[in-house]
Amino acid sequence: MKRCFGFSQRRSCLPQGFRPSGLRVARLAGLAIFLSLGAVWVSAAWAETAGSTKPGRQWAVLIGIEKYEKAFPLKYTANDVRQLAETLCIRGGYAKDCVLQMTDEAADPSLQPRKAVLMEKLSEWLRKPAPEDHILVYFSGHGFRDPDGKMYLAPIDCDPANAASTGIPVAWLRQQIAACPAGSKLLVLDACHAGSDKGEDSSDSLSAETLGAAFKGLEKVITLASSTAEQKSQIWDDKKQSLFSYWFNQGLRGSADKDGDGNVDVDELYDFANRAVAHTAQVLAHRPQTPVRIVGSGVDGVPVVIRLRPLTLRQVLNDMAEQISDDLLEQRIDRVGVLEFGNDAKLGELVLGANFGLLGRYCAEELERRLVERGAGKFTVVERDRLQSVLKAEGFQLKDRTSREALSRLATGAHGMPVIALGTLRNRRITVTDRSVSVQIGFIEFPWLFKRIAEFHYLIPSSIYL
Numbered sequence: 001m002k003r004c005f006g007f008s009q010r011r012s013c014l015p016q017g018f019r020p021s022g023l024r025v026a027r028l029a030g031l032a033i034f035l036s037l038g039a040v041w042v043s044a045a046w047a048e049t050a051g052s053t054k055p056g057r058q059w060a061v062l063i064g065i066e067k068y069e070k071a072f073p074l075k076y077t078a079n080d081v082r083q084l085a086e087t088l089c090i091r092g093g094y095a096k097d098c099v100l101q102m103t104d105e106a107a108d109p110s111l112q113p114r115k116a117v118l119m120e121k122l123s124e125w126l127r128k129p130a131p132e133d134h135i136l137v138y139f140s141g142h143g144f145r146d147p148d149g150k151m152y153l154a155p156i157d158c159d160p161a162n163a164a165s166t167g168i169p170v171a172w173l174r175q176q177i178a179a180c181p182a183g184s185k186l187l188v189l190d191a192c193h194a195g196s197d198k199g200e201d202s203s204d205s206l207s208a209e210t211l212g213a214a215f216k217g218l219e220k221v222i223t224l225a226s227s228t229a230e231q232k233s234q235i236w237d238d239k240k241q242s243l244f245s246y247w248f249n250q251g252l253r254g255s256a257d258k259d260g261d262g263n264v265d266v267d268e269l270y271d272f273a274n275r276a277v278a279h280t281a282q283v284l285a286h287r288p289q290t291p292v293r294i295v296g297s298g299v300d301g302v303p304v305v306i307r308l309r310p311l312t313l314r315q316v317l318n319d320m321a322e323q324i325s326d327d328l329l330e331q332r333i334d335r336v337g338v339l340e341f342g343n344d345a346k347l348g349e350l351v352l353g354a355n356f357g358l359l360g361r362y363c364a365e366e367l368e369r370r371l372v373e374r375g376a377g378k379f380t381v382v383e384r385d386r387l388q389s390v391l392k393a394e395g396f397q398l399k400d401r402t403s404r405e406a407l408s409r410l411a412t413g414a415h416g417m418p419v420i421a422l423g424t425l426r427n428r429r430i431t432v433t434d435r436s437v438s439v440q441i442g443f444i445e446f447p448w449l450f451k452r453i454a455e456f457h458y459l460i461p462s463s464i465y466l
Contacts, residue, residue: 055307056132056183060088060099061125065113065141067104070159070166072205074192075235077140078103080245084138087252092306100125104156113141115155118168122176129182134303137177140190140245143170143206151206151214160205170214178218184303186266187215190226190245192233208233209292221296222266222303224248224273227289234285244291247276252306255323262310265302283330317363321370324421328379333419336375337382338368339391341423363423371421382417390414 062084064077085101088094100121102113110117122137129135142154144163152158152167159166177185191208208225215223226233226244234243241249248269250256256264256272270293281289311319328336340360364384371381390396390413396406411417 055304056130056134057098058088058092058094058306059125059129059133059135059182060085060094060138061122061135062099062101062138063113063118063141064103064138065154065156067156068142068154069157070161071142071144071154074141076240076242077190078105080140080190080241080249081138083241083249084245084252087249088136088306091253091308091311093309094306098128113155114157115166115168118155119172122168122173126176126180129180131181131183133182134184134186134305135180135182136186136188136305138188138190140242143189143191143208143211145206151211153211170211174215174218177215177221183220183300185218185221186303186305187212187221187223188248189223190233190242190248207231212292212294216294216296218296219298220300222299223294223296224270225292225294226277228292231289232287234281234287234289236280236284243281243285243289244273244277247273247280250276250323253319254308257308262308263304264306264308265304267302269305280330313363314366317366317370320367320423321374324367324371325374325378328375328419334379335382335417335419336371336379337387337414337417337420338364338371338384339387339420339422340364340384360423367421367423382414387414387417387420 062081064079064081066074066077068074081101081103085099088099089096100111102111102118102121104112106112111121126135126137139153142158142160144152144154144158144160144167146152146164146167148164150164151170152163153170153173154160154163154167157166177187189208189212191211192205207229208227209229212223212225215221226242235241236243236246239246251269251272252264254264256268258268258271270291274291274293278288278290281287324336327333341363342360368381368384375381390410394406394409394413396410
């Protein structure tokens with residue numbers, strides 16, 4: 001049986017097995033928090049901000065090609081498309097009939113990326129958006145030149161030796177995108193070039209930056225390319241995705257939402273992907289890869305790419321555990337501790353290890369449990385009771401995170417722990433139509449400073465059981 005508590009005619013129940021000490025209602029800036037920890041909650045009003053005009057529709061054309069008939073095959077591009085479509089529809093609320101997926105795995109011949117089909121679908125879909133709409137066009141595959149230097153995107157039936165007849169002219173696609181009436185257009189190119197790790201070596205294959213440069217100057221168009229002309233576009237076998245597409249997708253899932261406003265704009269997305277791709281490429285592959293951004297003319301402000309739907313807290317904690325695990329493995333860190341989550345409303349006076357009530361304790365215990373499961377045989381998680389006692393004994397405060405002496409004492413007291421995970425509840429969003437809170441997660445790395453990992457959002461429904 002679940003343990004329950006009452007407050008203002010509403011009732012909330014702890015998940016079975018959770019037994020916090022000093023049970024009390026968690027509060028954030030004086031407001032009671034009632035969390036959805038079970039069923040997924042979808043709020044149609046999330047796309048609307050108070051006092052603003054309802055945004056236009058969001059469209060996406062996603063193309064991934066692996067099994068080339070005459071060019072060198074690629075890996076994981078179909079999965080890149082699947083993951084991206086899932087994020088846009090589930091996390092961002094893109095309507096399914098506004099997202100076109102074209103891969104060589106499609107059972108429907110009308111969705112297979114052959115030249116005739118691609119040109120027909122691209123022409124059709126680029127005419128669909130209205131002036132207030134946003135469109136994302138994503139291509140993962142080869143690009144080639146013909147003997148005259150003209151560039152082509154390679155459909156599955158492209159012959160690199162005859163790109164002029166079998167490829168999709170980049171000049172034609174430029175015209176189609178220019179004519180698209182959408183008020184905001186994002187073109188994403190994850191293409192390989194000579195020696196690319198995405199596929200076999202092909203001296204004629206073009207880099208993403210080279211292809212992207214052809215779209216420079218287009219009005220209302222921003223282009224993101226997976227790497228520079230001199231670099232390799234790499235894959236991440238453990239993730240079964242390209243390195244760039246993995247981090248691009250993670251950014252869209254919410255990790256790039258730096259200001260915690262529930263929207264991921266193109267600046268946040270590029271900044272996040274740029275840092276993450278460059279770091280992972282260097283750490284795992286020991287070679288550089290740097291995404292490139294090309295901004296056209298007439299771009300109005302900073303376009304929003306995805307408006308995040310708030311998640312249940314369980315979903316948020318799962319995402320956090322995944323991000324932390326990836327970071328630990330990437331940096332080869334073998335030991336981590338998890339603190340109770342705090343509230344940034346008291347950030348200046350926050351004493352680490354203090355009791356922040358039911359919510360902070362629940363978040364920490366659940367995150368710790370998920371990390372223990374993910375870390376089996378890879379890294380260990382310091383028992384939180386021990387960590388809390390060391391923090392309290394040392395009187396460790398946030399201001400001490402810049403003190404090497406204080407950090408050294410803390411690390412020693414926790415048997416050489418190199419990292420602690422620190423979660424913070426921040427940026428309340430309370431309107432007539434929806435309630436949500438963003439949660440920031442980061443590391444304090446000894447003997448260095450706080451490192452923000454990601455931002456997530458969870459929903460506060462008006463009345464729901466945990």
